[in-house]
Amino acid sequence: MEIKTHISVKNLNIWYGQHQAINNISIDIPDKKITAIIGPSGCGKSTLLKSFNRLIELQDGAKVSGKVLVDGEDIYDPKVEVTHLRKKMGLLSQRPQVLPVSIYENVAYGPRIHGIKDKKKLDEIVQRYLIESNLWDEVRGRLNSSASKLSIGQQQRLCLARGLAVEPEVILGDEPTSALDPLSAECIEQRLLELKNKYTIVLVTHILRQAKRLADYIIFLYLGNLIEHGPAEEVLNNPKYLKTKNYLEGKFIEEPKINKELNLKRTAYPNNFVTAKLALGDLEFGHIVKIIVDNESSAIEIPKAIEHEGHKILEVRKLNQNDWEIVVQKHNGGYVI
Amino acid sequence: MNIRIIKENLVRRTMFGLCLFVFSLVFLMAFGLYQKSKPILAIISLKDLLFSSIWHPTQGHFGLSSFIAGTFWVTAIAVIIAVPLSILTAIYVSEYASKRVRSFAKPIIDLLAGISPIIFGVWGIIAVVPLVRDYLMPFFTKRFPFFPFVSDNYTGFSALTGGIVLAVMTFPIIISVVEEVLRTVSFEIREASLSLGATKWQTIKYVVLKKARPGIIAAVILGVSRAFGETMAVLMVAGCALGVFPKSIFDAAYPLPALIANTYGEMMSIPLYDSAVLLAAFILLIITALFNMAGWGILLHIERKQACG
Ligand SMILES: Nc1ncnc2c1ncn2[C@@H]1O[C@H](COP(=O)(O)OP(=O)(O)O)[C@@H](O)[C@H]1O
């Protein structure tokens, strides 16, 4: 089955002042699926998420390079109207942020600022999205009372309704259940599962079980780098690389100790593979070599071929526009083909 | 025996005592003023004192109404000018200005707040008085020859002049408090509004200002309270002519604080004079207190409404 791409990230770099929070990430986010961004705290999950609706621009000193294409359109193009883009992207934040007005006005806020004035139409919108976010039954009798009186869980559902009311295409969630009690969290999860037929959902979470329950697609970030991505079953049950494996098992993630570096730029596959193979032959069992190549086909083929030789691929990572890094651990000598 | 607990008790009692002292000062002051103004209240009815505009101490006429009206004129003009301008300025500084502009603006505003009133007074005489005399008054009396713009006071020393100077003096207080209040509105709630596709101005108008409203009201109360009591600068530019009941913004105004500062301690041989002036002080205290209470009442009402809808 062909997977349609909704958001396409190309060579994205984000800096906060001198600190680089996102390091050359390229990735496609599938349409009408739940994509979970996982990774330890501070690895750049929120930063990546906020680059999708350009909220990142509000941060002091934030600088973005690269492209984010939504429906094929580069959102960082100066011609793009940012309010129009943000209307396409609903946001659920970590703590529900209700506006200091009534429940009704919270949901009607979005449609109002986009020009809907007709009271009957607004009533209808408010009811429809409160139902869709499963809050209607609890608040139908007190739509005009203050939203801040609701429980945190209800507030988050209200925020969901408010986001849906502007008819977005994408729902961005930044750990939307982390401030909620288990029941409310489950309620939100249930909503998201139902909504994924209509919306593309990108969900930042540091709860692995939540990713397991919800995600169709996983993106694993570590220190601003894209370590691994792919269909949820593959990444969660059968991760390719060491860091992913360690993270999923709750182990400490450490940088592998590199015993040798091999610069194979400006050579093509399979010549560079032969060089790598010879170098691995000289290495002690269990030692680690880092190979740098400068074309994508090598970055795809060399790991396969090396794995075939019985060695272990610890990591494959894009360094910048051109270069890729492949980290290989020599087999332990237990078996040689 | 536990020294820590003794210390704890000692600290608590001392603080309670100090707190009590400060509170009681206010009441003692009010009580003292009331005691001192009793003699005149015993002879002339409060109604005459409040509503008569005849001030002839030597003949025993102590009508305070023109002074009360003067106070209201000057304060009202100051508030009408200062509140919108300073709130807009605060919005600009806190929401739109770049970091660099803000780092300039803040110290300048604070500097403005620290300047001595007498300097504002001098500035009023050399800059605002001619402005009112040569431009504002001819313009308004020609274009709008009706209340409250008609006046036969062509000196430029007027309620409007006092109001303008007072407005400039209250700017920094209101700006700096409002700016602070706006900055307490959380970044996340702005994000929430912006993420729905709202523009920055929509976000400010519907979310930030709404959240900040109690604080803004508090800032205005603070500013107006200052305007009520400010003496020196107003005294220098507002005209302070006796025997005029101000009916126009271009009439000379003689606010209560100016009256007290100008006359208390002089001509004490005139019977009841000092009692009348202290009554003026008592009235000023009451007006300010009432205004403050009304302000805080509104604030409380809004806060309660925001809290429970
Ligand atoms: N406004 C900011 N200014 C400077 N550094 C920031 C800012 N926001 C985040 N960072 C840094 O960027 C990195 C990524 O942050 P974030 O995207 O919030 O991580 P996550 O959501 O995965 O916990 C962290 O190291 C964090 O300290």
Ligand SMILES: [Mg+2]
């Ligand atoms: Mg985060």
